[in-house]
Amino acid sequence: MDQYVDGNASLREVMSSYPTGVTVVAASERADAPFGLTVNSFTSVSLTPPLILVCIGQTSTLHDRLIASDYFSVNILAGNQGAVADRFAAEPSRERFEGAAWQVGTFGVPIIDGATAWLECSRYELLEGGDHTILIGRVEHSAVTGRDALVYHRGSLSPSR
Template sequence: MNEIVDQTSKFKEVMGNYPTGVTIVTTADDEGSPVGLTVNSFASVSLDPLLILWSIDHRVSTIDIFRSSDKFAVHVLAGDQTELCNLFASKGIDRFNNCDWKLSEHNLPIISDVFAVLQCKTFKQVEAGDHTILIGKVIDITKENKDPMLYHRRNFGVIPSKFYA
């Protein structure tokens, strides 16, 4: 048993030290109300067709909404959007009442002023341990001239300019 606990601790330490981008994923429920959450488990999958993936914990209150939706939007946050990141990571708050957003032509809630938005049709869902992996086919992309957010060691910020070519 101690070996499992030790492996879990090591796993969390390794993954917490792996730098990632930060996203907010949104969709709408059956009544058209927006839902969204902060996610850093996001990756590209394929160029042909354009596919991305993200995963959602089975304990998240909106998991059934995301599982039943046929589309979602992934917002790649800008480096100066720590407050927005924290807002969508918080519980018990009307997230969309506290940010600027609108419905897209695909009827998805789109948050304003982020680095990029990838609107997707749900392509496939895969059950994996205590998460569901949602794979989306990208149907629309917008990008702003901003620096993306980086998450590393429980800190959020802009990627340092020394890493740019």
């Protein structure tokens, strides 16, 4: 029989038991001023029209800039990009792209080199979700590289294979 540690586990503890992919959500106010953050609350919403969502913490220093952006990218990190995930989660926001390899996408948003896949999205809708803002994006352009993905599970990052 399974052992239960606590019948009232926090939602954070419960959700850390659910493996997720890891993304960097990014935008740019100018071609030379990209900004982004690590996000693992990401999912598809609809195939027709093609919609995805990401959840952005309202206390994030980039929250207001990101939700005000007309376009943004979702970069699904590859299994060997744990350092990229850490950098975009911890570094001061102005330093996250320093030394990072990236390109400007079709819609002027940052595309991180080496990602397993990426999407360029236009802002479709914003919803309040407790202490997060749910940013729904319409997928305007996307690509898949076929690399294995980075996975977050129980507080650790690891390749999907």
